[in-house]
Amino acid sequence: MKQDAFRSFRRSIAVLAAACLVLSGCRTEEKEPTETVPEYEAASAETKKTPKYIFLFIGDGMSYSQIQLTADYLGLEKSGKTVPESLSFLDFPVTGSLETGNAESFCTDSASAGTAMATGKKTKTGVLGMDADGVRTESITEKLKAQKGFRIGLATTVNLNHATPAAFYAHQPSRNLYYEIGGELLAGGFDFLAGGSLLEPTGKKEEGVSLYALAEQTGYQMIWGKPQTVDWTGKVWITASETDAKGALPFLLDGGGGWTLADSVKAGIQALQNGDGFFLMAEAGKIDWACEANDARTMIEEVSGLDLAVQEAVRFQKQHPDDTLILVTGDHETGGLSIGNRENGLKTHLDLLSGQQISFARYEEELVTQYKKQQMAFTSVQSELAEWFGLGEGGLALSEEEWNLLKEAYQETLDTAYKGRSPLIQAVGTLIAEKAGIGWSTGQHSGQPVPVFALGVGAERFAGWQDNTDIFKHLAELTGVN
Numbered sequence: 001m002k003q004d005a006f007r008s009f010r011r012s013i014a015v016l017a018a019a020c021l022v023l024s025g026c027r028t029e030e031k032e033p034t035e036t037v038p039e040y041e042a043a044s045a046e047t048k049k050t051p052k053y054i055f056l057f058i059g060d061g062m063s064y065s066q067i068q069l070t071a072d073y074l075g076l077e078k079s080g081k082t083v084p085e086s087l088s089f090l091d092f093p094v095t096g097s098l099e100t101g102n103a104e105s106f107c108t109d110s111a112s113a114g115t116a117m118a119t120g121k122k123t124k125t126g127v128l129g130m131d132a133d134g135v136r137t138e139s140i141t142e143k144l145k146a147q148k149g150f151r152i153g154l155a156t157t158v159n160l161n162h163a164t165p166a167a168f169y170a171h172q173p174s175r176n177l178y179y180e181i182g183g184e185l186l187a188g189g190f191d192f193l194a195g196g197s198l199l200e201p202t203g204k205k206e207e208g209v210s211l212y213a214l215a216e217q218t219g220y221q222m223i224w225g226k227p228q229t230v231d232w233t234g235k236v237w238i239t240a241s242e243t244d245a246k247g248a249l250p251f252l253l254d255g256g257g258g259w260t261l262a263d264s265v266k267a268g269i270q271a272l273q274n275g276d277g278f279f280l281m282a283e284a285g286k287i288d289w290a291c292e293a294n295d296a297r298t299m300i301e302e303v304s305g306l307d308l309a310v311q312e313a314v315r316f317q318k319q320h321p322d323d324t325l326i327l328v329t330g331d332h333e334t335g336g337l338s339i340g341n342r343e344n345g346l347k348t349h350l351d352l353l354s355g356q357q358i359s360f361a362r363y364e365e366e367l368v369t370q371y372k373k374q375q376m377a378f379t380s381v382q383s384e385l386a387e388w389f390g391l392g393e394g395g396l397a398l399s400e401e402e403w404n405l406l407k408e409a410y411q412e413t414l415d416t417a418y419k420g421r422s423p424l425i426q427a428v429g430t431l432i433a434e435k436a437g438i439g440w441s442t443g444q445h446s447g448q449p450v451p452v453f454a455l456g457v458g459a460e461r462f463a464g465w466q467d468n469t470d471i472f473k474h475l476a477e478l479t480g481v482n
Contacts, residue, residue: 061288061334114167120472153192158285336441355390
């Protein structure tokens with residue numbers, strides 16, 4: 001209600017400002033009074049069409065800075081000049097902005113943000129598919145399947161019972177109830193699923209029936225790795241054969257594991273188009289993970305991977321221009337990323353990011369772990385830092401003082417117990433960011449707005465400053481679900 005009142009206030013201010021201009025002498029030609037146009041009634045005839053094929057791409061943790069930094073880096077890499085490289089969705093004809101706060105904070109999490117977009121209801125942090133009072137809310141995917149017979153697909157680079165995909169089928173008070181969430185995934189009977197492995201597939205105590213076994217019993221074709229022979233008319237579940245320590249697809253900077261979000265979208269189109277219509281939600285979930293680690297180079301590859309997935313949808317849209325809607329957005333911003341920092345002022349040196357060959361996460365899991373076990377001397381670690389991050393001569397040059405800071409951070413890594421990132425990788429990340437001319441204000445989420453890009457049938461509805469719940473509202477209106 002407060003948001004509605006605030007929007008009404010802003011509209012009133014706009015009307016008052018226009019009236020003041022007229023009274024102050026800015027005369028316009030007098031016209032016959034016209035009827036007030038109801039909200040969301042657009043002049044384009046497209047508004048009255050119903051999209052048959054809907055793609056919703058969500059970059060988890062992705063906002064304006066993540067997109068701009070990716071475009072800037074790719075442009076510099078391609079031309080050697082400060083000219084951004086356009087990503088496919090930056091060319092979409094309609095752009096808007098979404099407020100992302102939830103029912104109790106201006107800074108949301110993925111569960112409550114996903115719920116807002118999927119159901120049109122604000123909820124509390126960590127809650128899935130329920131409003132702020134704990135009342136079950138039905139998602140756009142559930143409605144489209146039940147009321148319109150749409151085939152439904154979910155694809156992600158993380159786990160299918162992780163927060164964002166779960167918001168489109170689950171109804172739980174906590175995003176951490178992975179086994180219960182997985183059970184709801186099976187009950188939903190969606191037609192296409194693709195991503196990493198499930199979290200806790202036999203429950204927290206590993207005493208439950210395997211969700212994978214239950215999936216086969218409910219008719220899913222379980223495919224591990226790249227599909228070979230598939231009956232695309234049935235229910236298809238693809239799990240990447242190579243995953244990271246958390247069961248997600250590996251970061252693209254680390255090789256990607258042979259299966260990408262673009263692969264999932266391409267397979268999803270094959271699986272879903274044999275029906276009356278489809279809805280495919282595709283999440284680039286590890287943009288968020290890279291930004292939590294303040295790992296700009298890894299984040300850039302993940303945003304680029306999202307762009308490749310969007311390109312698959314755009315190719316489909318060109319074949320079905322009168323029936324397709326594509327949306328690209330984020331659920332929240334992560335990291336408080338800025339282009340420019342107090343150390344460099346207005347100078348950026350994004351080329352210094354190119355020396356990084358491995359994600360901070362993988363370096364931490366595989367190499368720092370070995371350093372601690374072997375109590376490796378810092379002189380040996382220095383050569384590793386040069387190899388994996390380009391630190392030193394011929395790359396990102398460091399002063400003696402800066403090397404001493406890294407040495408101190410490494411010693412702290414060896415000597416102390418810590419949670420999250422090691423002191424060494426934190427120090428490495430800080431130096432790279434400072435010298436490249438970018439900034440991070442947090443290792444968590446921020447309350448910044450996120451963009452939404454729209455192409456196709458009904459795209460004009462997503463223009464302007466809106467709330468994340470409007471994603472659901474516009475989709476419901478366009479498709480005519482109750």
